[in-house]
Amino acid sequence: MLQVIRYVISLLTLSLWAMAANAAAIDDYVFATPEQQSRFIQLTTELRCPQCQNQSIADSNATISEDLRREVYRLIGEGKEDQDIIRFMQERYGDFVLYKPRLNAQTLLLWFGPLLLLIMALVILVVIVKRHRKADQPCVLDKTEQAELDNILDGKQ
Amino acid sequence: MKKWTLVPLVLFLVLSLLFYRALFRENKNDLPSALLNRPLPEFQLPAVLNPERLITAKELTGEVFLLNVWGSWCVACRIEHPYLLELAEQGVTIYGVNYKDEQADARQWLKLQDDPYVLSVADVDGRLGIDLGVYGAPETFLVDQQGMIRYRHIGIVDKRVWEEDLKPRYQALQKESG
Numbered sequence: 001m002l003q004v005i006r007y008v009i010s011l012l013t014l015s016l017w018a019m020a021a022n023a024a025a026i027d028d029y030v031f032a033t034p035e036q037q038s039r040f041i042q043l044t045t046e047l048r049c050p051q052c053q054n055q056s057i058a059d060s061n062a063t064i065s066e067d068l069r070r071e072v073y074r075l076i077g078e079g080k081e082d083q084d085i086i087r088f089m090q091e092r093y094g095d096f097v098l099y100k101p102r103l104n105a106q107t108l109l110l111w112f113g114p115l116l117l118l119i120m121a122l123v124i125l126v127v128i129v130k131r132h133r134k135a136d137q138p139c140v141l142d143k144t145e146q147a148e149l150d151n152i153l154d155g156k157q
Numbered sequence: 158m159k160k161w162t163l164v165p166l167v168l169f170l171v172l173s174l175l176f177y178r179a180l181f182r183e184n185k186n187d188l189p190s191a192l193l194n195r196p197l198p199e200f201q202l203p204a205v206l207n208p209e210r211l212i213t214a215k216e217l218t219g220e221v222f223l224l225n226v227w228g229s230w231c232v233a234c235r236i237e238h239p240y241l242l243e244l245a246e247q248g249v250t251i252y253g254v255n256y257k258d259e260q261a262d263a264r265q266w267l268k269l270q271d272d273p274y275v276l277s278v279a280d281v282d283g284r285l286g287i288d289l290g291v292y293g294a295p296e297t298f299l300v301d302q303q304g305m306i307r308y309r310h311i312g313i314v315d316k317r318v319w320e321e322d323l324k325p326r327y328q329a330l331q332k333e334s335g
Contacts, residue, residue: 050292063257064292067283092290094191124165 029073036076043072043085046100050093190298190309191290197224197304198288202278205255205263212278218304221330222250223297223323225274225314226286228258229266231294237313238270244319245273249327253277256286256294299326302334 031037044058049065057065057072068089075085089097101107141149192198197214204210217224225241227234245251253274255263260279267277280286289298299308308326310318 050290063283067287071287090191092191092287093292094290120165120168 029069032077039082040072040076043076043082044069046098047072047086047089048097048099050097056099190306192306193309194305194307197300197306198285200278200280200285200288202280202285205253205260205277205279206267206272207276208260208279212276214304217252217300219302220250221302221327221334222252222275222300223314223327224252224254224300226254226256226289226291226294226296226298227277228256228294229262230258231256233313234295237295237315238273240313240315240319241273242271244314250275254285254289254291255279256291257281257283297323299323299330301330 029037029040031040041058045056047057047068049055049057049060049062049068051062051064052060055062055065057068059065071088072085075088080088086098095101095107101110103111197217199214201211201213204212223244225237227237241251251274253276255277257280260281263277263279267274278285283291289296293311295313297310297314298306299310301307307330308323310322312318314323
């Protein structure tokens with residue numbers, strides 16, 4: 001019992017510590033309005049850290065993410081629109097920096113690939129089902145075939 | 158067998174090839190620079206060895222050169238440094254961007270390790286780095302005579318990188334400008 005309590009306590013401490021570490025990534029920026037703050041949070045989770053590759057700049061502790069968060073903060077403070085800030089990042093770090101890639105010739109497959117695969121899977125499914133139906137249908141003979149069968153059954157050849 | 162039954166197989170092979178290439182391509186962690194064929198970003202920064210002198214982007218243009226992003230804190234830069242000295246000796250023009258560094262450390266580095274750069278600018282807060290799309294050091298840009306960025310190499314420049322990637326492009330740019 002004591003051991004279980006100890007275990008739970010250490011888990012709790014660990015999760016608290018993890019929360020603290022997570023909060024450390026969100027620098028102590030002071031915003032003029034709550035709306036600015038929510039834009040900051042939104043933008044930093046939509047922008048991808050160029051160095052760590054699979055974290056947003058909000059999640060990442062890399063120095064480059066720190067710098068980019070500072071830039072987002074600065075740009076918001078300068079009254080820039082969200083799309084201006086995203087364009088700012090994109091002009092420097094390319095499409096990679098966007099978690100929501102734009103639709104262009106290069107990202108066409110990314111956007112519509114899954115849909116394409118789904119459609120193909122559906123087509124294949126329909127074809128297979130249709131074939132099965134055909135196989136299940138009772139065998140219907142035409143007139144000459146029926147006559148032939150009758151003959152055989154009658155033993156007349 | 159009808160023709161269309163081959164479609165899934167062909168599709169599978171095409172996808173496999175695509176994934177194979179994405180998985181095993183060289184330098185898969187390198188991001189292509191968003192600044193290719195765009196002018197060097199504007200800046201006005203002090204020179205590392207002469208902080209009173211402010212350097213602008215315009216001062217760097219006029220010839221084909223390498224722009225090397227470095228820092229005294231950067232271990233890979235330490236490994237790269239001797240080869241940059243060799244290149245400078247061969248007559249390659251190299252400018253430095255001293256990225257997010259303590260200026261005293263940077264000056265000491267250039268004095269102790271020798272200086273391959275025509276000059277280095279001090280990008281203490283990393284603003285120029287952001288304008289260049291830099292996300293680490295070392296990174297090396299190849300800039301043409303008009304001040305346009307034409308190539309970017311991420312990571313150490315060594316003999317192999319120079320011979321295979323940078324030198325052919327460097328020479329082509331020199332020829333282009335006559």
